Amino acid sequence: MSEIKKRILFVNSEIYPYLPETPISKIGRFLPQGIQEHKREIRSFMPRYGCINERKNQLHEVIRLSGMNLIISDIDRPLIIKVASISPARVQVYFIDNEDYFKRKQLFHDDNGEFFPDNDERAIFFARGVLETVKKLRWAPDIIHCQGWISHLVPVYLKKEYKDDPIFSSSKVVLSLYDDTPKADFSSSFVEKACFGQITADDIKQLDNANGINLARTAVQYSDGIILGAEQTDSEVVSYAQERGLPILPYSKEAIDGGTYIDDYCEFYDNI
DSSP states (O other), X not given: OOOOOOEEEEEESOOTTTSOXXXXXXXXXXXXXXXXXXXXXXXXXXXXXXXXOHHHHTOEEOTTTOOEEEEETTEEEEEEEEEEEEGGXXXXXXXEEOHHHHOSSXXXXXXXXXXXXXXXXXXXXXXXXXXXXXXXXXXXXXXXXXXXXXXXXXXXXXXXTSTTSTTTTTOEEEEEEOSOOOSSOXXXXXXXXXXXXXXXXXXXXXXXXXSHHHHHHHHHHTOSEEEEOSSSXXXXXXHHHHHTTOOEEOOOHHHHHHTTHHHHHHHHHHHO
């Protein structure tokens, strides 16, 4: 018998209207609202990219949640938490911010189309920042739903570093796959930088060859269920999820266009 999962944490790479409309940003905007309207509690996170207008969107820092430092590459990186509300939806969004990683105006590529060389560190900082902030909120999620490649370290960190924390001890991970897999390689020292606490190189050995496909495979390895969020996704990653015997919710354009996907997602959460 399925159990109603009452608390859903959304870890998003994009949310509309803070970023332009894309398949990921639209789901990031409307899914939490729909889940909340289904009488579930939600929390929603995304990076505070430099292109987000803080004044227009009324972002403000949450002092009680900020002030922690995360050590990445032997450097202390201040974790700043900001918050804003999407008024019509009554949805609050938490933003993970750090001047070194997220002040720049572009998302993942520079003005010449080059993949930022520190995108691996940005993903590490974002994943750790979300989990540390949820700990500070003392809000125990039943489901952690990851959307977009920059969230792909959350599953391994949850299952390996935070598994004994009472806030996360019962959390299950749902991973949505899109067609946003980076085509460029990450830094060759990704594994070394991503290890901390109880995380060992063996836990993320797929990242020895640090590319977008292997980052997605690592996310799948530590997830409990997969949602196909786009018509076109990397077949290699989907095949890997099938090999692992994970429950997979297929993509349905009709459900996305008609809004009925929210019912499908709720049912999927409850059966994980």
